[in-house]
Amino acid sequence: MSEFHEAIVIGGGPAGLTAGIYLRRAGIDVLLLEKGIVGGTPLQTERIENYPGFPNGISGKELMERIVEQGRQFGLTIKEFCPVASIVRDGERFAVTSGNETFESLGLVITTGTTSVKLGVPGEEEFQGRGVSYCATCDGWFFADLDVAVIGGGDAAIEEGLTLANVVRKVYVVHRRDRLRAQQILQDRAFKTGKMEFLWNKIPVRISGSDAVESIILEDTKNHQITEVPVSAVFVYVGSRADTAFLGGLVDLDGAGYVISGEDLSTRTEGLFVAGDIRKKSLRQVATAVGDGALAGVNLEHYILEKR
Ligand code: NAP
Numbered sequence: 001m002s003e004f005h006e007a008i009v010i011g012g013g014p015a016g017l018t019a020g021i022y023l024r025r026a027g028i029d030v031l032l033l034e035k036g037i038v039g040g041t042p043l044q045t046e047r048i049e050n051y052p053g054f055p056n057g058i059s060g061k062e063l064m065e066r067i068v069e070q071g072r073q074f075g076l077t078i079k080e081f082c083p084v085a086s087i088v089r090d091g092e093r094f095a096v097t098s099g100n101e102t103f104e105s106l107g108l109v110i111t112t113g114t115t116s117v118k119l120g121v122p123g124e125e126e127f128q129g130r131g132v133s134y135c136a137t138c139d140g141w142f143f144a145d146l147d148v149a150v151i152g153g154g155d156a157a158i159e160e161g162l163t164l165a166n167v168v169r170k171v172y173v174v175h176r177r178d179r180l181r182a183q184q185i186l187q188d189r190a191f192k193t194g195k196m197e198f199l200w201n202k203i204p205v206r207i208s209g210s211d212a213v214e215s216i217i218l219e220d221t222k223n224h225q226i227t228e229v230p231v232s233a234v235f236v237y238v239g240s241r242a243d244t245a246f247l248g249g250l251v252d253l254d255g256a257g258y259v260i261s262g263e264d265l266s267t268r269t270e271g272l273f274v275a276g277d278i279r280k281k282s283l284r285q286v287a288t289a290v291g292d293g294a295l296a297g298v299n300l301e302h303y304i305l306e307k308r
Contacts, residue, residue: 002095002102003088005031005077005250006304010084010096011111013040014286015276017067017076017108018293019300024297026301031103032076033096036082039064041277044135056288060137083245084112085113087194087268092307094137106307107271109296110259111289112275114240114277118149124236133232134161135173138154139233140167146232149174151204157237158182158190164235165195174222182292199229207234242278246281254280265296271307273300 007023012034023030026070032038042048045060054063066111071078085106088095096103116123117132124132133139136150140163148168151162159182164171173190177199180187190196199218205226206217215230242258244251250269252260258280265273275292277284 002030002104003226004093005029006105006308007031007107007109007300008033008094008096008105008238009042009058009109009111010185011113011276012038012068012078012080012280013036013111013162013276013289014042014064014067014111015112015289015293015296016040016111016115018069018290018294019062019111019205019273019275020071020076020078021067022072022294022297023109023176023301024076026298029303030076031105032078033082033098033103033123034080035082035112037080038068038078044168046137046138048286050254057300086246086248087250087272088192088248089250089272094271107273107300109273109275109293110251111274111276111293111296112243112278114242116236116283117202117239117241119236119238121204121206123209123213124234127209127213127234130211131209133233133235134237136163136235143168143233144168147172147230148233148235149204149229149231150235150237151175152237152239153177153182154237154239155182155186156240157235158186160235160237161196162186162193165190165193169195172199172216172231173197174202174204174216174218176203177201193230195270202227204234219223224301229234244278253305255259256280256286264299266299271303273301 007030009032042060047057049057147170149172200220202218251267273296275296276289
């Protein structure tokens with residue numbers, strides 16, 4: 001027996017929760033499925049300063065707790081630890097499978113976001129949890145007063161590098177070019193801390209150690225010289241990728257693997273909408289995820305009202 005809801009939202013980050021709030025407020029019966037704990041990527045962000053309404057910034061965890069609370073107040077049903085394996089279109093309905101459970105709905109909003117890209121160098125997998133990390137906010141404290149490396153030059157690398165700089169002795173920022181991609185305000189702060197050393201034009205070739213990380217081996221992209229930098233941890237921020245395998249052939253993807261959506265956030269399958277980082281878009285922020293969630297929620301509401 002499968003459980004039926006008019007709408008199912010898959011993914012419990014800012015986009016999914018906002019879609020859920022909009023759908024609930026429109027009187028739609030909606031279930032939100034989250035593969036882990038609800039809250040999404042912002043749970044791993046120490047401080048969010050560019051989400052309007054919080055002039056002094058807010059911790060990612062607190063912001064998400066508030067949004068979850070808002071959802072619950074409107075009667076949003078959230079099911080955690082429910083990873084979706086597949087979605088099948090069956091006539092007018094969708095069948096969503098997670099483990100041995102199946103949920104059916106008239107429409108869907110997919111908001112499963114992205115996952116961290118791996119470096120793919122020897123030692124990365126071996127030392128994961130023993131010095132290799134993808135979350136400075138979660139693991140930074142273990143390396144208080146030690147030297148660590150951050151890999152990457154985007155917003156995530158610099159923002160998380162700044163978080164680490166508050167805790168550790170020194171942060172080496174390893175970047176493959178000689179200028180950062182991150183927003184200027186983050187760059188200015190990073191150059192000012194005095195605790196971040198920039199290793200330009202370098203790519204990691206190996207992470208080394210015995211029981212835990214002890215060093216990172218780098219290759220210079222210009223002269224191919226190899227150097228070894230002693231560090232106790234390596235934080236990897238080399239981008240993110242949308243995981244869309246569970247969507248089968250229901251959506252179109254762009255060359256980078258993001259879901260292509262219309263202006264109304266519809267996809268090529270009627271009744272299936274996308275919102276947040278999973279979709280092809282030019283800016284991935286909490287503010288844009290929330291906007292997507294609202295738009296997808298309202299458009300799915302209209303679709304459901306027609307089908308009811
Ligand atoms: P990103 O913007 O794609 O940056 C990835 C960084 O890793 C780039 O500097 C890239 O170098 C480098 N890189 C990629 N592959 C590499 C490899 N194999 N070896 C070494 N370096 C490699 O990804 P992100 O920083 O994770 O951010 C993802 C999205 O979330 C972005 O849209 C970002 O704006 C957003 N975000 C925003 C905030 C914020 O607003 N505060 C915080 C975090 C994330 P190149 O520069 O040479 O390409």
